[in-house]
Amino acid sequence: xxxxxxxxxxxxxxxxxxxxxxxxxxxxxxxxxxxxxxxxxxxxxxxxxxxxxxxxxxxxxxxxxxxxxxxxxxxxxxxxxxxxxxxxxxxxxxxxxxxxxxxxxxxxxxxxxxxxxxxxxxxxxxxxxxxxxxxxxxxxxxxxxxxxxxxxxxxxxxxxxxxxxxxxxxxxxxxxxxxxxxxxxxxxxxxxxxxxxxxxxxxxxxxxxxxxxxxxxxxxxxxxxxxxxxxxxxxxxxxxxxxxxxxxxxxxxxxxxxxxxxxxxxxxxxxxxxxxxxxxxxxxxxxxxxxxxxxxxxxxxxxxxxxxxxxxxxxxxxxxxxxxxxxxxxxxxxxxxxxxxxxxxxxxxxxxxxxxxxxxxxxxxxxxxxxxxxxxxxxxxxxxxxxxxxxxxxxxxxxxxxxxxxxxxxxxx
Numbered sequence: 001x002x003x004x005x006x007x008x009x010x011x012x013x014x015x016x017x018x019x020x021x022x023x024x025x026x027x028x029x030x031x032x033x034x035x036x037x038x039x040x041x042x043x044x045x046x047x048x049x050x051x052x053x054x055x056x057x058x059x060x061x062x063x064x065x066x067x068x069x070x071x072x073x074x075x076x077x078x079x080x081x082x083x084x085x086x087x088x089x090x091x092x093x094x095x096x097x098x099x100x101x102x103x104x105x106x107x108x109x110x111x112x113x114x115x116x117x118x119x120x121x122x123x124x125x126x127x128x129x130x131x132x133x134x135x136x137x138x139x140x141x142x143x144x145x146x147x148x149x150x151x152x153x154x155x156x157x158x159x160x161x162x163x164x165x166x167x168x169x170x171x172x173x174x175x176x177x178x179x180x181x182x183x184x185x186x187x188x189x190x191x192x193x194x195x196x197x198x199x200x201x202x203x204x205x206x207x208x209x210x211x212x213x214x215x216x217x218x219x220x221x222x223x224x225x226x227x228x229x230x231x232x233x234x235x236x237x238x239x240x241x242x243x244x245x246x247x248x249x250x251x252x253x254x255x256x257x258x259x260x261x262x263x264x265x266x267x268x269x270x271x272x273x274x275x276x277x278x279x280x281x282x283x284x285x286x287x288x289x290x291x292x293x294x295x296x297x298x299x300x301x302x303x304x305x306x307x308x309x310x311x312x313x314x315x316x317x318x319x320x321x322x323x324x325x326x327x328x329x330x331x332x333x334x335x336x337x338x339x340x341x342x343x344x345x346x347x348x349x350x351x352x353x354x355x356x357x358x359x360x361x362x363x364x365x366x367x368x369x370x371x372x373x374x375x376x377x378x379x380x381x382x383x384x385x386x387x388x389x390x391x392x393x394x395x396x397x398x399x400x401x402x403x404x405x406x407x408x409x410x411x412x413x
Contacts, residue, residue, distance in 0.1 A: 013206035016033075019062060027361060077160055079222045087153045088110060123367075125154065127218060128150045181203070182212035188359030195216065200315045209225040225299050239288055260326075315335060315340070317340070
């Protein structure tokens with residue numbers, strides 16, 4: 001079986017699709033695609049039919065690029081309103097040595113009955129394992145009588161989870177796993193320092209900004225700020241009486257993030273909504289962009305302090321806004337120099353907009369190793385067959401039950 005994985009990041013502005021193949025523990029990008037989002041607002045599905053069509057169009061383009069048919073995907077759900085809960089559990093070991101099945105059963109015992117009625121389980125992040133009361137780095141392959149777990153359970157509102165699942169399946173795809181976007185971000189930007197300290201990740205998105213706190217490589221909490229790049233576009237459109245489209249062009253191609261890094265003689269010609277030609281200089285444009293970016297960064301900084309009482313060693317910032325000219329200069333001025341502005345450098349996907357999707361694949365592969373499972377986005381025997389959009393891949397179980405049944409079993413198992 002070829003280890004080909006597909007991740008879909010459903011954003012408010014665009015839907016990002018990344019297809020990669022793992023070979024010798026390295027992710028090789030096969031193709032990437034960005035499709036304009038329709039029916040999606042602040043990462044949430046507001047018009048399922050439009051969202052389904054956007055996903056279909058994106059997958060069709062990917063299939064045409066590769067000459068194969070993607071059938072199974074990993075997808076992220078918004079971190080908005082996600083809940084984090086410490087959980088513990090313990091089971092009697094019946095096998096001679098601990099296996100992945102033992103771990104799966106332990107996780108199942110630790111989380112069932114602890115999920116709120118209107119929430120759905122996303123994942124469980126193990127913090128520590130114990131074997132006969134003693135902490136162990138890894139339990140698999142060891143012998144003992146009692147296996148214990150302390151971990152963090154992440155849940156998300158059912159309406160958010162099921163709306164995402166329904167549009168993905170409506171596009172003729174099977175969802176093999178779901179995650180929160182913050183985990184995707186972490187698995188792509190992680191490094192030795194991030195794995196050994198308390199750190200934060202700020203993802204500056206189109207309509208929202210996600211702030212996440214990690215402790216020794218474990219996601220501890222996340223929060224969403226209802227501001228993003230679109231707010232800069234709206235500011236520019238209002239101040240200069242221009243269209244949102246033109247405002248975005250100015251932000252991306254002309255503006256600077258800091259007034260000390262501007263070209264005094266540069267001008268940008270644009271027509272206002274009355275059809276009059278305007279000549280904008282970088283000083284007036286940058287003042288607007290700088291003010292809004294500064295507000296965003298200060299709100300994110302405040303949110304980090306609300307998410308953890310521990311001292312933050314450093315901050316990683318991702319997202320499309322990081323590509324605005326002189327961004328790092330504004331960041332260092334507000335947040336200090338213990339900040340990493342992450343730049344995506346994966347061959348075949350060197351663009352920050354794909355960070356979450358690439359990280360989602362890496363998260364999924366890491367999860368497969370722990371669970372002892374194998375999956376691929378394509379069928380080995382019929383790679384050339386078209387996806388049947390009417391195929392009901394799940395019978396007798398809900399979508400969410402099948403997804404988690406793949407990894408931790410079901411209550412009936």
